[in-house]
Structure formats: structure tokens, C-alpha cells
Amino acid sequence: MEKIDFTDQYFMQQALKQAKEALDKDEVPVGAVVVSEGTIIAKAHNMTETLNDVTAHAEMLAITAAAEQLGSKYLPNCTLYVTLEPCTMCAGAINWAQIGRIVFGAEDEKRGFQRLNPSPLHPKTSITSGILKEDCMALLKQFFAAKR
Amino acid sequence: MEKIDFTDQYFMQQALKQAKEALDKDEVPVGAVVVSEGTIIAKAHNMTETLNDVTAHAEMLAITAAAEQLGSKYLPNCTLYVTLEPCTMCAGAINWAQIGRIVFGAEDEKRGFQRLNPSPLHPKTSITSGILKEDCMALLKQFFAAKR
Numbered sequence: 001m002e003k004i005d006f007t008d009q010y011f012m013q014q015a016l017k018q019a020k021e022a023l024d025k026d027e028v029p030v031g032a033v034v035v036s037e038g039t040i041i042a043k044a045h046n047m048t049e050t051l052n053d054v055t056a057h058a059e060m061l062a063i064t065a066a067a068e069q070l071g072s073k074y075l076p077n078c079t080l081y082v083t084l085e086p087c088t089m090c091a092g093a094i095n096w097a098q099i100g101r102i103v104f105g106a107e108d109e110k111r112g113f114q115r116l117n118p119s120p121l122h123p124k125t126s127i128t129s130g131i132l133k134e135d136c137m138a139l140l141k142q143f144f145a146a147k148r
Numbered sequence: 149m150e151k152i153d154f155t156d157q158y159f160m161q162q163a164l165k166q167a168k169e170a171l172d173k174d175e176v177p178v179g180a181v182v183v184s185e186g187t188i189i190a191k192a193h194n195m196t197e198t199l200n201d202v203t204a205h206a207e208m209l210a211i212t213a214a215a216e217q218l219g220s221k222y223l224p225n226c227t228l229y230v231t232l233e234p235c236t237m238c239a240g241a242i243n244w245a246q247i248g249r250i251v252f253g254a255e256d257e258k259r260g261f262q263r264l265n266p267s268p269l270h271p272k273t274s275i276t277s278g279i280l281k282e283d284c285m286a287l288l289k290q291f292f293a294a295k296r
Contacts, residue, residue: 025193
């Protein structure tokens with residue numbers, strides 16, 4: 001039987017809670033949490049509509065909050081959990097912040113960083129994908145179906 | 149004789165003023181202004197040290213401020229002037245904001261968006277480079293020489 005990493009699932013559940021909060025505010029439902037030494041030090045969801053600001057993605061807000069919390073703008077010992085594959089902008093920020101590991105749920109074939117060459121992430125950044133991806137995607141589908 | 153676009157030079161001078169302010173604060177000297185209908189609606193310089201935040205690049209702060217000023221998070225009729233070629237993160241933000249035109253001074257071979265494939269900018273975004281590039285580069289060289 002495949003070994004399940006309950007830790008990653010737990011933290012992705014917390015990111016999903018953030019995404020649901022975004023959905024409740026009619027924001028594109030993407031949520032993120034930053035974990036340091038097994039503890040959530042920052043959580044955020046997409047706020048682009050509320051703040052009228054394209055830069056207010058969940059990951060950007062979570063990185064800013066995590067740096068504030070730790071008193072360091074570099075986050076090499078942190079893991080960023082996010083419900084959707086980061087976009088180019090967020091991948092660039094992840095790189096600048098030297099985040100040690102990212103874990104995302106659903107893939108974003110159109111806007112995700114994985115389609116870029118060379119990768120906008122640092123080669124040392126560890127990447128895990130697909131954690132609770134159905135739940136992550138279901139929220140996005142619900143949001144975009146209601147917009148049509 | 150080659151025709152000189154004094155307008156671009158003028159606005160890049162304003163971006164350079166921002167970069168000099170950054171230098172005075174011991175920040176990496178990059179400055180940016182956003183122009184709408186011939187008027188500067190936002191100006192900013194790099195604030196990553198002051199704010200302890202890797203996302204606080206000049207372009208990011210200028211985009212946030214311009215959206216606030218116009219009351220629209222999309223900036224298709226705006227031109228962003230920045231002293232250094234935008235990085236991956238900022239190029240992603242420029243794309244999300246649908247900025248119509250960007251003008252930059254110095255190239256950034258290591259971190260600049262131009263090395264990425266496919267381009268992180270929208271195909272419709274017009275790009276001008278090299279405006280006052282020596283002045284833009286001189287500030288950066290001055291900063292990094294002092295750090296060694």
C-alpha cells in the first residue's frame with residue numbers, strides 16, 4: 001500500500017480552508033499557508049478583488065506575512081502549501097524568498113510556472129504536487145461555473 | 149540623425165530619481181513610474197530591505213499604487229517605466245495587470261524576464277529597452293561595488 005503523508009494532507013486542508021474563505025468573498029478560490037518547523041506561521045487567500053490589486057495572490061500575501069512573522073525575508077526552512085500551482089509572479093516571489101519546499105494541489109496548465117523554461121524556481125526548491133488536488137480543483141470549478 | 153523620444157527619456161529620469169532614493173536608503177537602486185495619458189500616476193522604488201519583504205520590488209509597488217489611483221486593477225492604457233529589466237515575479241504582475249507598454253533601462257541577464265520561454269508578458273504588451281541604460285546601470289554598479 002502506498003504510504004500517505006498525512007502531514008501534507010493536513011496542511012493542504014488548512015490551505016483549502018483559506019480557499020473556501022476566498023470563495024465566500026467571491027474571490028478566485030486559492031488559499032495558501034506557510035509552515036515552519038511543523039507550525040503554520042502565515043495563512044492567506046486570494047484577495048485581488050477585495051484589494052483591487054493583481055499582486056494580491058494567496059502566495060504573495062502568505063510570503064509577506066511569513067517574513068513579517070519570522071523577521072526574515074528569506075524562508076529557506078519553510079514549506080508553502082497552496083491549493084493551485086503558483087503562477088509566474090508567485091513562482092518568482094517563491095524564488096526570491098528562497099522557500100525550501102512548495103506543495104500544491106491542482107495544476108494550472110495555462111498560468112502555472114511549470115510551463116516556463118528555465119524554471120523560475122531555484123533548483124534546490126523541493127516540489128510536491130497533487131495533494132488533495134480534486135478538492136482544490138472542485139472549488140475552482142464551482143467558482144468559474146457560477147461566473148458563466 | 150536618429151530621432152530621440154524625449155518623452156521616454158523624461159519619464160525614465162523620474163524612475164531614476166526613485167532609484168536614487170532607494171540608493172540613499174541602502175536599497176538595491178531600482179525605480180519605477182507608471183504613466184497614464186501623459187501623467188505619472190504612481191512612482192515607487194525598491195523597498196525589500198525597509199519592508200523586509202522580497203515582494204516589494206519597485207514595479208510591484210508601482211502597480212499596486214497605480215491600480216489604487218485609477219480604481220482599476222487592470223492598466224491596459226498605462227506605461228510602466230523601470231530602470232532595470234523586470235524579473236520573473238514583476239513580469240508576471242505586469243501580465244496580470246495587462247499593462248499596455250513597458251520601458252526599461254538596463255538589462256538584467258541573470259534575473260530578467262527576457263530569458264524565459266514562453267515570455268511571461270502578454271504578446272500585446274509593447275516593450276522598449278535601453279532608455280538611459282548607462283545611468284540606470286551606473287546606480288546599480290555603485291550600490292554593488294560598495295557592498296564588496
